[in-house]
Amino acid sequence: MKEILDAIQSQSASNSGSAAVTAADFAALPIPESYRAVTVHKDETEMFAGLSTRDKDPRKSLHVDDVPVPELGPGEALVAVMASSVNYNSVWTSIFEPLPTFGFLERYGKLSELTKRHDLPYHIIGSDLAGVVLRTGPGVNAWRPGDEVVAHCLSVELESSDGHNDTMLDPEQRIWGFETNFGGLAELALVKSNQLMPKPAHLSWEEAAAPGLVNSTAYRQLVSRNGADMKQGDNVLIWGASGGLGSYATQFALAGGANPICVVSSPQKAEICRSMGAEAIIDRNAEDYKFWKDEHTQDPKEWKRFGKRIRELTGGEDIDIVFEHPGRETFGASVYVTRKGGTITTCASTSGYMHEYDNRYLWMSLKRIIGSHFANYREAWEANRLIAKGKIHPTLSKTYTLEETGQAAYDVHRNLHQGKVGVLCLAPEEGLGVRDHEMRAKHIDAINRFRNI
């Protein structure tokens, strides 16, 4: 592993990202037999039985193990991971909710001889990476050893016609590092080559690894015509506007000429949204919305109070698009505050997946609910391109080591974090991997906006 890191570091020293060490040099680097990876164990899926969701502690279930390097198949790439990030799907995996992820690996393993590799008693998790290609399998022509890359997390087989219009519709669509093995929270990762995208040159490894999953998801959910198809002037209600998804949704709304109405839970988070350029901000804690009277009964008066507050902020207008993900706790309110003909687009249910809303407000006002999930390759590419062009910026707040991933996931689970939390994998320290210093200097304040707060 040291040789691999040395090669990547001497690439850095050349400062161009390509000259010092050639593709042939990288291809000739020996691949170690094993590597360190963050895992959950199949024989521990019952360890939190009887505990409430909140009390399930990722620090107990996430391990750092030495694992064998998987065999490289056709259309695949083995990547040296310099940095990764924590996504909420890794929190779900670590608390074995809503299901242990081993069922996904078993099902995938039944598909073919090659996919059998994924069905193991340990699951290497993680759905983001920034790093360097070490090897490519047969049939890979677009990428070479030595290429500096980020990976998006859409894994598809594309044997069925169903996925050939929008690859998210492939019946064998999976999220890499959640529904497949060999994820990005590790020193090495196995991806399909059609997950690879160029690493933005002005960012460090950990900054480049941070946006991937959430940026692509927010792009499809809000901007793409497969999602809400946002347009200039739209009032966009963004839950968790300084969180993982929300910090990118807020940037997309601002960059696209829309009007984000940002919901957050503290003055500090409100300040972050303000510094991104948002003006309409609601602190849900300070204003103490209680959409539920008890576990089973919602309070429409509270939906109305929330709607009035939105009207105050918009000069009397209602919401064109709700960017939903908290789920059960907020969904009734989200449907209520949407304007006639407006759209509620949802990609998650952090607070519970059995939603309740008053359907009269949906059908009588011709509103639409759109389900959205991750992004196809093109959408992920476009989202990454916006990062590479400095139109959208990473929202990395803090970086942990691979050994500290349990703590990093705990922070996200307990909502103690801001924006995105990064993990250094092979990168020995923060700040490495920047190629375009001039462009970086131009955007440095925006790149650092979420740091150390």
Ligand SMILES: C/C=C/C(=O)SCCNC(=O)CCNC(=O)[C@H](O)C(C)(C)COP(=O)(O)OP(=O)(O)OC[C@H]1O[C@@H](n2cnc3c(N)ncnc32)[C@H](O)[C@@H]1OP(=O)(O)O
């Ligand atoms: C990028 C990041 C993303 C995120 O962070 S997202 C948040 C994290 N993700 C989650 O929380 C989602 C976790 N996944 C799940 O909870 C489950 O994954 C699903 C609920 C999504 C699906 O459940 P399942 O049991 O895997 O799927 P079924 O489709 O219910 O299949 C079970 C059997 O039911 C059959 N079936 C499906 N649809 C129908 C139908 N309409 N009529 C009759 N049968 C049906 C199937 O074929 C299959 O059958 P057979 O077991 O024999 O293979």
Ligand SMILES: NC(=O)C1=CN([C@@H]2O[C@H](COP(=O)(O)OP(=O)(O)OC[C@H]3O[C@@H](n4cnc5c(N)ncnc54)[C@H](OP(=O)(O)O)[C@@H]3O)[C@@H](O)[C@H]2O)C=CC1
């Ligand atoms: N389908 C898909 O493709 C994807 C789905 N997801 C899912 O989306 C969800 C959010 O992910 P991500 O943004 O990365 O997570 P984060 O935890 O980084 O951000 C979510 C934010 O939502 C707000 N929030 C949480 N719970 C509630 C609640 N009960 N009511 C109101 N607001 C709440 C919090 O902000 P505040 O406290 O400031 O209000 C929190 O910071 C997760 O469930 C994740 O699994 C994520 C990415 C892709």
